[in-house]
Amino acid sequence: MATKTEAAPTSGGAGAKPAAQHFLQRIQLFSLLSGEECDAIVRRLKRRDFPPNHYVVREGAAGDSMYFITAGKCEVRKKDTSTGIEFLLNELGPGACFGEMALLTGQPRTASVVSTEPTTVGILKNDDFRELLLQHPKIGVSLTTILAERLQQASEQVGVEYMNLARLQLDPRVLGLLPEQTILHYKVLPVGFANNRLTLAMVNPDNILALDDVRRFVKGVMIEPVVCTADDFGKFMSGPYRTLMKKEEEKRAQAAKADGGVDEAVASAMTNTEAVLDTFQSDSLKDIDMEEVTEEPTASATELRSSAEDAPVVRLANAILALSVKRGASDIHMEPREKEMVVRFRIDGVLQVMQTLPKKVQMGLISRMKILAKLDIAEKRLPQDGRISVRLENRAIDFRVSTIPSKWGEKICMRILDKSNTMLGLDKLITHPATLERVREMAAQPYGILYVTGPTGSGKTTTLYSALAEVNDPDINISTAEDPIEYDLPGINQVQTHKDIGLDFARVLRAFLRQDPDVILVGETRDLETAKISVEAALTGHLVLTTLHANDAPGTFVRLDEMGIEPFLVSTSTIGIIAQRLARRLCQQCKEPYPADEMTLKYWGLPADPPVTFYKPAGCSVCGGSGYKGRIGIYEVLRMTSPVRAQVIKRANTDEIRETARADGMLTLKDYGVLLLKEGLTSTDEVLQCVVVQE
Numbered sequence: 001m002a003t004k005t006e007a008a009p010t011s012g013g014a015g016a017k018p019a020a021q022h023f024l025q026r027i028q029l030f031s032l033l034s035g036e037e038c039d040a041i042v043r044r045l046k047r048r049d050f051p052p053n054h055y056v057v058r059e060g061a062a063g064d065s066m067y068f069i070t071a072g073k074c075e076v077r078k079k080d081t082s083t084g085i086e087f088l089l090n091e092l093g094p095g096a097c098f099g100e101m102a103l104l105t106g107q108p109r110t111a112s113v114v115s116t117e118p119t120t121v122g123i124l125k126n127d128d129f130r131e132l133l134l135q136h137p138k139i140g141v142s143l144t145t146i147l148a149e150r151l152q153q154a155s156e157q158v159g160v161e162y163m164n165l166a167r168l169q170l171d172p173r174v175l176g177l178l179p180e181q182t183i184l185h186y187k188v189l190p191v192g193f194a195n196n197r198l199t200l201a202m203v204n205p206d207n208i209l210a211l212d213d214v215r216r217f218v219k220g221v222m223i224e225p226v227v228c229t230a231d232d233f234g235k236f237m238s239g240p241y242r243t244l245m246k247k248e249e250e251k252r253a254q255a256a257k258a259d260g261g262v263d264e265a266v267a268s269a270m271t272n273t274e275a276v277l278d279t280f281q282s283d284s285l286k287d288i289d290m291e292e293v294t295e296e297p298t299a300s301a302t303e304l305r306s307s308a309e310d311a312p313v314v315r316l317a318n319a320i321l322a323l324s325v326k327r328g329a330s331d332i333h334m335e336p337r338e339k340e341m342v343v344r345f346r347i348d349g350v351l352q353v354m355q356t357l358p359k360k361v362q363m364g365l366i367s368r369m370k371i372l373a374k375l376d377i378a379e380k381r382l383p384q385d386g387r388i389s390v391r392l393e394n395r396a397i398d399f400r401v402s403t404i405p406s407k408w409g410e411k412i413c414m415r416i417l418d419k420s421n422t423m424l425g426l427d428k429l430i431t432h433p434a435t436l437e438r439v440r441e442m443a444a445q446p447y448g449i450l451y452v453t454g455p456t457g458s459g460k461t462t463t464l465y466s467a468l469a470e471v472n473d474p475d476i477n478i479s480t481a482e483d484p485i486e487y488d489l490p491g492i493n494q495v496q497t498h499k500d501i502g503l504d505f506a507r508v509l510r511a512f513l514r515q516d517p518d519v520i521l522v523g524e525t526r527d528l529e530t531a532k533i534s535v536e537a538a539l540t541g542h543l544v545l546t547t548l549h550a551n552d553a554p555g556t557f558v559r560l561d562e563m564g565i566e567p568f569l570v571s572t573s574t575i576g577i578i579a580q581r582l583a584r585r586l587c588q589q590c591k592e593p594y595p596a597d598e599m600t601l602k603y604w605g606l607p608a609d610p611p612v613t614f615y616k617p618a619g620c621s622v623c624g625g626s627g628y629k630g631r632i633g634i635y636e637v638l639r640m641t642s643p644v645r646a647q648v649i650k651r652a653n654t655d656e657i658r659e660t661a662r663a664d665g666m667l668t669l670k671d672y673g674v675l676l677l678k679e680g681l682t683s684t685d686e687v688l689q690c691v692v693v694q695e
């Protein structure tokens with residue numbers, strides 16, 4: 001039995017000082033315990049490691065222990081009984097715990113937890129938990145608080161209105177927003193829709209799971225629960241509901257017929273999308289001017305193609321593309337399952353189910369997407385890559401499309417590249433004036449290397465291009481080597497690397513140097529050769545901008561040293577380093593202020609006086625209920641100064657370099673995160689996730 005547990009979220013180096021707080025103290029249940037007491041608990045934890053995509057706990061299983069995540073990431077999923085699909089409820093990272101309720105009640109697990117990365121958890125068994133309760137009465141105090149809070153939440157919902165279903169005139173289109181199985185399963189009924197608010201009659205208004213599931217069917221709206229009696233609900237469902245829905249079905253069938261005898265499943269899927277999005281949302285999809293700029297494909301006509309060109313399939317495909325852009329998604333996943341097809345969007349870094357389509361739609365829709373991407377629609381056994389270019393509201397948008405064969409059909413994944421570069425501009429990215437000034441100063445240097453570091457998806461490319469846009473001037477020669485080319489920049493020589501034909505970054509870079517460039521952008525420095533040529537280019541009078549995988553700014557020197565670049569060369573060629581992360585931005589419409597307590601302030605290195613207000617996510621129609629809208633950068637900008645240079649040459653460790661850079665005024669990622677917290681731009685969870693918990 002392993003007893004070793006990591007000293008948790010501060011691993012990785014952003015927190016220069018040892019953790020001020022034991023990681024267990026950040027879990028509400030143990031918040032009142034001392035560090036030693038927490039250590040005693042850690043010794044009782046049983047450590048287990050999970051590879052990605054493994055069940056940590058299964059829904060329905062017996063709940064005899066609670067879990068603490070010490071490293072990695074997990075998803076909480078719950079099975080929808082009517083479709084058998086697992087929905088994503090939440091994502092958990094280091095410091096999170098789960099399973100305490102099952103432990104207390106002895107009831108089976110109400111959700112599954114699945115690892116999405118290599119994950120380490122500490123497990124506390126039932127018997128140990130009971131013993132701990134006896135030994136540490138403070139845990140009991142915390143437990144009482146937690147239960148009291150849950151009780152209060154439940155009682156707050158007692159104030160909801162009562163509604164008599166028999167007296168209402170109900171619109172079948174509103175009733176049709178939820179499938180009958182869901183209505184019967186949760187005993188909920190959509191009874192009204194106005195001003196983006198859905199009135200939901202519920203027999204059990206405190207059924208939070210029901211609300212969560214309803215939100216999955218009706219996206220981006222506020223839900224207003226009202227109470228109805230079980231008797232009332234039963235009467236309505238057995239009588240008026242059937243009559244109303246039957247009439248509506250007949251109407252739909254007629255409409256489908258009028259459409260020219262098209263596939264009914266497609267028609268009803270569309271009716272559903274349109275019912276929600278067109279009829280009720282004022283900014284409907286119809287307002288979007290969707291204009292393809294691709295020429296017609298030259299592929300020979302096949303049966304598949306004709307099925308893909310049915311008007312409803314075309315409209316459905318367009319609606320999915322348009323909606324993804326409108327929602328600000330970065331990726332679209334179209335995933336065939338055994339009995340249906342699921343469309344998921346990645347929004348602000350989180351995958352969300354957008355729609356579940358009938359299986360019949362699958363072939364037509366996939367074929368349509370492949371036609372748009374100029375792929376071979378007859379080839380279904382091999383992966384293919386392509387691109388769809390469209391114009392939406394005068395913006396040029398590219399979808400990078402890839403297909404892979406999966407068990408239940410071809411899966412399509414699309415990365416959305418908005419080439420209109422409306423996001424570019426250092427001043428749009430960096431909100432802190434002093435940090436912005438530093439970056440501008442570094443980008444204005446005539447030669448040297450500027451590194452941008454961070455994990456995948458942290459917005460490195462956007463920062464790099466924004467810096468490039470600032471130096472772009474007709475009388476200088478700028479060349480870029482990229483994979484892929486994510487933005488179109490006027491007046492710049494952009495080259496796409498092709499590894500499979502030997503055209504890698506190093507080779508393109510060498511060719512550039514023969515073409516008299518002033519500024520070179522290298523998409524990524526990932527090998528010694530590329531790193532070496534960049535250093536050479538910098539030392540011979542060129543400005544080089546590039547990205548590198550490193551945890552933080554001081555860590556970049558270690559990374560370069562590991563790659564095999566002499567510290568002396570690094571110290572003379574580097575201008576500076578920008579380390580960055582992207583945090584989800586709180587929805588400014590619905591964020592909720594709360595006074596930060598003493599322990600929180602201490603953790604973030606803030607004095608207890610004067611009082612500080614932090615904000616947490618709530619959820620409204622603007623942000624689709626998530627409480628977050630858009631993202632915001634967290635930056636750590638290190639400038640190469642003589643003291644830093646001296647330390648790099650003598651291979652000082654990252655902590656020493658960090659302290660030296662801080663003396664020069666560098667804000668660490670955590671410092672910058674605290675600034676954003678104080679301004680109410682993001683939440684503590686987000687900063688913890690991005691900054692303290694490192695990859």
Ligand SMILES: [Zn+2]
Binds near residue numbers: 624
């Ligand atoms: Zn909101």
